[in-house]
Amino acid sequence: MLTAPRQTEPIPAAAHDRVYRRLRARIMVGEVAPGAALTLRGIGREFGVSMTPAREAVRRLVAEGALSLSSSGRVSTPELSNERIEELAVLRALIEVELASRAMPRAHMALIDRLQAINTSVGDMVEERNAVGYIRTNLEFHRTLYLRAQAPAMLAMAETVWLQLGPTMRALYGRLNRTEPPHFHRLIIAALKAGDEPGLRLAVRSDVTQGLKMLAG
Numbered sequence: 079m080l081t082a083p084r085q086t087e088p089i090p091a092a093a094h095d096r097v098y099r100r101l102r103a104r105i106m107v108g109e110v111a112p113g114a115a116l117t118l119r120g121i122g123r124e125f126g127v128s129m130t131p132a133r134e135a136v137r138r139l140v141a142e143g144a145l146s147l148s149s150s151g152r153v154s155t156p157e158l159s160n161e162r163i164e165e166l167a168v169l170r171a172l173i174e175v176e177l178a179s180r181a182m183p184r185a186h187m188a189l190i191d192r193l194q195a196i197n198t199s200v201g202d203m204v205e206e207r208n209a210v211g212y213i214r215t216n217l218e219f220h221r222t223l224y225l226r227a228q229a230p231a232m233l234a235m236a237e238t239v240w241l242q243l244g245p246t247m248r249a250l251y252g253r254l255n256r257t258e259p260p261h262f263h264r265l266i267i268a269a270l271k272a273g274d275e276p277g278l279r280l281a282v283r284s285d286v287t288q289g290l291k292m293l294a295g
Contacts (some may be wrong), residue, residue, distance in 0.1 A: 094135050221237075223270075266282060
């Protein structure tokens with residue numbers, strides 16, 4: 079009598095996906111510093127899972143460039159060189175300017191009101207000197223606009239760049255010493271109101287590259 083081959087127990091998808099998404103979100107908003115070392119045991123303890131889901135989450139984040147894996151097996155957030163920062167700034171300009179341009183025809187007043195409200199929250203984070211809150215609300219501002227582009231593959235590419243830059247953006251925030259929301263956010267909103275596509279493209283390009291160029295310089 080033939081019997082079915084024994085199957086190994088699958089990794090609980092819900093567990094490693096939960097760890098992946100939560101750790102990914104933390105890295106993207108700068109909660110983890112550049113060059114910070116992570117261990118599978120520490121990740122498992124923090125998220126209440128075994129080593130296997132932790133290992134799978136790390137594997138996915140390494141593939142996305144959010145974590146680095148050395149030849150010795152050390153896992154850490156990357157410390158980006160000036161050349162790498164410049165490369166990612168160029169990618170942001172290329173991808174996000176196109177997303178904004180595609181979003182403009184669908185930029186109704188409700189969206190503009192929402193962007194203004196988010197920018198107020200960005201200002202609150204600046205006043206509180208809350209670096210992580212600032213990065214989170216800043217990315218929310220951009221994501222809210224880009225969702226209107228209805229270009230999910232392009233937005234996914236933009237988020238991968240944000241993910242790789244997250245820890246570095248935290249370091250940049252301290253260097254910028256901001257006292258008010260980004261000036262270019264107001265220009266983005268003004269361009270949307272006016273239906274000014276060239277102005278929008280310029281404002282987005284300036285917003286996503288100015289600080290990174292300062293850091294790379």
